[in-house]
Amino acid sequence: KAGVTQTPRYLIKTRGQQVTLSCSPISGHRSVSWYQQTPGQGLQFLFEYFSETQRNKGNFPGRFSGRQFSNSRSEMNVSTLELGDSALYLCASSLGQYLSGYTFGSGTRLTVV
Amino acid sequence: ELKVEQNPLFLSMQEGKNYTIYCNYSTTSDRLYWYRQDPGKSLESLFVLLSNGAVKQEGRLMASLDTKARLSTLHITAAVHDLSATYFCAANFGNEKLTFGTGTRLTIIP
Numbered sequence: 001k002a003g004v005t006q007t008p009r010y011l012i013k014t015r016g017q018q019v020t021l022s023c024s025p026i027s028g029h030r031s032v033s034w035y036q037q038t039p040g041q042g043l044q045f046l047f048e049y050f051s052e053t054q055r056n057k058g059n060f061p062g063r064f065s066g067r068q069f070s071n072s073r074s075e076m077n078v079s080t081l082e083l084g085d086s087a088l089y090l091c092a093s094s095l096g097q098y099l100s101g102y103t104f105g106s107g108t109r110l111t112v113v
Numbered sequence: 114e115l116k117v118e119q120n121p122l123f124l125s126m127q128e129g130k131n132y133t134i135y136c137n138y139s140t141t142s143d144r145l146y147w148y149r150q151d152p153g154k155s156l157e158s159l160f161v162l163l164s165n166g167a168v169k170q171e172g173r174l175m176a177s178l179d180t181k182a183r184l185s186t187l188h189i190t191a192a193v194h195d196l197s198a199t200y201f202c203a204a205n206f207g208n209e210k211l212t213f214g215t216g217t218r219l220t221i222i223p
Contacts, residue, residue, distance in 0.1 A: 031209060043201065043213040056210045090155060096209065101146070104156040 002027065004093045004105035012111045018079040021108045023091035025072050029103075031055075031096030032074035034066060037088040037107075046089075049074050050096045081112045115139055115206045119214035127222050129191050134217045136185040136202035143205040145185045147176050150199045150216070159187075159200075189219070197221045 005024040013019050025032050033056075034046040045058040049068035066076040078085055088109050092102040116139040126132050136145070144163055148156040160169045162178035162185060169176050173196065175188045185202055199218045203211040 033209060033211070035211075035213075042215055043203075043211075045210045045212070048209045050209070056208050058210065092211070094209065101158060101161050102211065103158065104148075106155045109153075 004091060004103050006089075006091055006105035006108050008108060009106065010109045010111075012113060013081050015081055015083060015112055017081050018077060019081060019110060020075050020077045021089055021091075021110075023074045023076075023093075023105055025074070025091075025093030026103055029093040029095055030072055031094040031100075032068060032072065033092040033094070033102070034074070034076050035090045035092065036060075037090060038086075043090075046076065078110075083112050086110060086112045115204075115212050117202060117204050117212050117214040119202055119217050121217060122215060123218050123220075125220045125222060126189075126192055128193055131191065132189050134187040134189075134200055134202075134219075136187070136214055138183050138185075138204045138212075140183070140206060141180070142183070143207060145178050146203045146211065147185070147187055148201045148203065150201065152199075156201065192221045194221045194223060 007022045031050045033048040035043050037043045047066050048056040052068045063079045068074045088107045090107045091105045094100050094102045118137045120135050147159040150156050160176040165180040167178045173190045178185045197220050199216045201213050201216045203213040
């Protein structure tokens with residue numbers, strides 16, 4: 001059974017650029033959540049998509065956006081990158097139903113220079 | 114405010130010893146999770162605790178949940194070096210958003 005696939009694994013971008021990260025959930029899972037992990041702020045929730053709809057949103061600026069496609073794959077986009085956006089971005093796959101658990105992908109390490 | 118607090122933040126212990134990591138949360142939670150993270154790696158699911166009094170064990174790790182005290186514990190028995198990692202607890206509060214604790218960096222010393 002394939003796990004959660006995140007691409008790319010590593011990215012280096014320059015301030016002001018934009019970036020798109022991708023997450024393919026476990027087959028049959030309809031919910032994808034995104035988290036940002038930094039040494040200073042820890043693990044913070046960005047947003048959750050279920051059946052192509054954003055169902056929950058964290059406290060991040062509008063530069064952070066996402067979407068989900070009909071095959072449940074999800075992308076998140078960060079525009080006008082800032083140095084503080086350097087982080088490990090993790091996506092989590094879930095059935096999206098009450099009491100279902102979460103499986104995390106390997107993450108994308110974004111470095112903004 | 115929804116909060117999940119872990120302690121200690123850092124834990125250095127000798128092989129063979131027992132210790133407990135504590136996780137307090139601020140309000141009624143649907144589910145309590147424990148994850149392990151190795152340096153530079155993703156989160157590995159260890160336990161999901163659903164109800165008061167729930168206890169789950171896997172190898173040298175045992176997790177429990179007391180919903181009345183809003184407390185979960187992760188107990189390590191006879192620690193071995195392979196258990197060195199950062200451990201996170203996380204909780205759901207009525208939706209699919211996970212609120213994570215700060216993590217406990219565990220180092221097992223031979």
